[in-house]
Amino acid sequence: MSAREVPVPAISRPTSKDVAQEAGVSQSTVSLVLGGKWSGRVSPATARSVRDAAERLGYRPNQAARNLRLGTTRTVLLMVPTLTAPFFGPVYTGAARVAARHGFGVVVSTWPDDAQGPADSPFGSDEAIDGILASSLAPDALARFRGTPAVMLDSGPDGAVPTVDFGVADGMRAIARHLAGLGHRRFGHVAAAVDQWTFRARAAALATAVAALPGGALARDSCAIDVAAAKDAAVRLLSAPHPPTVLVCDDDLIAAGAYKAARALGLDVPSELSVTGFDDVLLATALEPELTTVRLPAEELGAQGMTALLDLLAGGRPAPRVLPGELIVRDSTAPPRNRRV
Amino acid sequence: MSAREVPVPAISRPTSKDVAQEAGVSQSTVSLVLGGKWSGRVSPATARSVRDAAERLGYRPNQAARNLRLGTTRTVLLMVPTLTAPFFGPVYTGAARVAARHGFGVVVSTWPDDAQGPADSPFGSDEAIDGILASSLAPDALARFRGTPAVMLDSGPDGAVPTVDFGVADGMRAIARHLAGLGHRRFGHVAAAVDQWTFRARAAALATAVAALPGGALARDSCAIDVAAAKDAAVRLLSAPHPPTVLVCDDDLIAAGAYKAARALGLDVPSELSVTGFDDVLLATALEPELTTVRLPAEELGAQGMTALLDLLAGGRPAPRVLPGELIVRDSTAPPRNRRV
DNA sequence: CTGAAAGCGCTTACAG
DNA sequence: CTGAAAGCGCTTACAG
Numbered sequence: 241m242s243a244r245e246v247p248v249p250a251i252s253r254p255t256s257k258d259v260a261q262e263a264g265v266s267q268s269t270v271s272l273v274l275g276g277k278w279s280g281r282v283s284p285a286t287a288r289s290v291r292d293a294a295e296r297l298g299y300r301p302n303q304a305a306r307n308l309r310l311g312t313t314r315t316v317l318l319m320v321p322t323l324t325a326p327f328f329g330p331v332y333t334g335a336a337r338v339a340a341r342h343g344f345g346v347v348v349s350t351w352p353d354d355a356q357g358p359a360d361s362p363f364g365s366d367e368a369i370d371g372i373l374a375s376s377l378a379p380d381a382l383a384r385f386r387g388t389p390a391v392m393l394d395s396g397p398d399g400a401v402p403t404v405d406f407g408v409a410d411g412m413r414a415i416a417r418h419l420a421g422l423g424h425r426r427f428g429h430v431a432a433a434v435d436q437w438t439f440r441a442r443a444a445a446l447a448t449a450v451a452a453l454p455g456g457a458l459a460r461d462s463c464a465i466d467v468a469a470a471k472d473a474a475v476r477l478l479s480a481p482h483p484p485t486v487l488v489c490d491d492d493l494i495a496a497g498a499y500k501a502a503r504a505l506g507l508d509v510p511s512e513l514s515v516t517g518f519d520d521v522l523l524a525t526a527l528e529p530e531l532t533t534v535r536l537p538a539e540e541l542g543a544q545g546m547t548a549l550l551d552l553l554a555g556g557r558p559a560p561r562v563l564p565g566e567l568i569v570r571d572s573t574a575p576p577r578n579r580r581v
Numbered sequence: 582m583s584a585r586e587v588p589v590p591a592i593s594r595p596t597s598k599d600v601a602q603e604a605g606v607s608q609s610t611v612s613l614v615l616g617g618k619w620s621g622r623v624s625p626a627t628a629r630s631v632r633d634a635a636e637r638l639g640y641r642p643n644q645a646a647r648n649l650r651l652g653t654t655r656t657v658l659l660m661v662p663t664l665t666a667p668f669f670g671p672v673y674t675g676a677a678r679v680a681a682r683h684g685f686g687v688v689v690s691t692w693p694d695d696a697q698g699p700a701d702s703p704f705g706s707d708e709a710i711d712g713i714l715a716s717s718l719a720p721d722a723l724a725r726f727r728g729t730p731a732v733m734l735d736s737g738p739d740g741a742v743p744t745v746d747f748g749v750a751d752g753m754r755a756i757a758r759h760l761a762g763l764g765h766r767r768f769g770h771v772a773a774a775v776d777q778w779t780f781r782a783r784a785a786a787l788a789t790a791v792a793a794l795p796g797g798a799l800a801r802d803s804c805a806i807d808v809a810a811a812k813d814a815a816v817r818l819l820s821a822p823h824p825p826t827v828l829v830c831d832d833d834l835i836a837a838g839a840y841k842a843a844r845a846l847g848l849d850v851p852s853e854l855s856v857t858g859f860d861d862v863l864l865a866t867a868l869e870p871e872l873t874t875v876r877l878p879a880e881e882l883g884a885q886g887m888t889a890l891l892d893l894l895a896g897g898r899p900a901p902r903v904l905p906g907e908l909i910v911r912d913s914t915a916p917p918r919n920r921r922v
Numbered sequence: 923c924t925g926a927a928a929g930c931g932c933t934t935a936c937a938g
Numbered sequence: 939c940t941g942a943a944a945g946c947g948c949t950t951a952c953a954g
Binding site: 303304307313315322323326328333346349499523525527528 | 643644648667669670673677686688689690808834838840844863864867868869
């Protein structure tokens, strides 16, 4: 060994060419075999030797080359309003599970708070995606993505784009029915002050249900999806001349705020005030008393949405889907009791 | 127009070749200009005309081609134990924010529950990543990624891999100090039954702090990070002959379980039992009374981790970082009161 | 200051 | 049943 020897080349991953050489076949054969398109075109013996060679070398295809050749990225963008709300973790999980099964990856992006320039686009590798899954977006948030195959989640029916939604109206009706059955007539709606289809649908369903109830009355106040803001809104509702006997909340987190309002006002839940939530996130069972709410299958939303998007990408025309919510009765609802006004 | 005309080609995105033609220059010039490497090599006038042409055509470079040529994917994998825990949303958010600023995307993967075969690998596009950010993992979970640049988050110091951690021991000491100052001597530790560095560090710090306290006594029970399991563990601790006057919980969710145990046993928090949490997730202020806990800067963990990984990818050797937690005193802790045993 | 050419690693007609 | 060749859209030496 002399000091003059050539520098060792950097270790690099084996390519299909290396596998071909190792197996003593051509690159085409390797591609056919490893791509699963060999039957009837390559002899079983050759196929086996290719597989063995690939295994020996630890070969893994270069995705960038594959993508370039195929004109696809096998990556999908999931766009959500925020990742800090406990609701979106499961949505991602469901979407990623289905995607992985088809060799797709999922990148998440949160919708930028401000309409920043495209230079500050939420995803660095701009446009390196095959499709987009947009969840719980404001009305025309999708506008700037025209051209990219998209499926909308939890954003309401749309003529132009395939959708997957929750049956929130049914869920709200189930709450109203449960409460009416308990004897409630004076409802307070602590609504989320968020311009999304799902909240408009909840408000409309509740209003209709209460209106259909003999003697039914509904007061509404709205707030950000935030414990402190919800507490304030609930206090306002409960301080009215003829206060509601139940607070129907648009979200479990808002219900937590309603609990605080009740406590501040010296009202026991549920004997003096019933409270309901929506979503059934972890918080619902962490609260005391445990919260009556509507369970929304968030993971299923992600999974079904991804299934629809994959279908769309394959040239299909997926039908709109609605996933039913489920009323979960726990300990925060009870018959109303007369209360000093 | 005859019925024989050739079918219109599918609309396809413009390439750098199209831009070159539009601007009347070569593809090389386009690449130089758009890649920002033109100064001193291309005349300002030419550069301008290239930019204009790109703008007119709405050109956006094909990432797959770029990746193939450059041998990089500009994608990083964030691996977390679960996405349903409220802690990881912010970690992702912080990581993605820094990544986007450098033109990188972030794919998330949850560590598979079971050691499934590589065929069922968590990420579909196996290996289409430049690096990996692994958060809160069990000891040798990273083993199968040897070869890929990695940074470990919240997994404890490691000789081989750059790390970013929380100062959990300091946080636990701050809790112990706060409690000791209030007069507590009999501590109960509701520990997370999870084999992660962070929990071992918390347990060790608490044990040391209590041992250093004159008259200090510590009992420990452990449970899954789950409200119901935590309640059971707390009940066990509180049913001992000389029960603790405070329950130090490894997680805010566990603290919620402790609240339930207190309620079931008829103990008022904080007058008859103090409770502390860890993390400061949303739940901490949703509970009644609001929880004294240690805030862990989760988003900052993601951001610092990504910064370290980018540094590593650029050939640097990032130093280990420790992010301090902050004791947040709320209403769940008070001086102990004698209690019938 | 600018262009022609090579090559990243795949997949897929096409020829044999 | 198998191989040689083209080409996806970039970037970067290299020549001029």
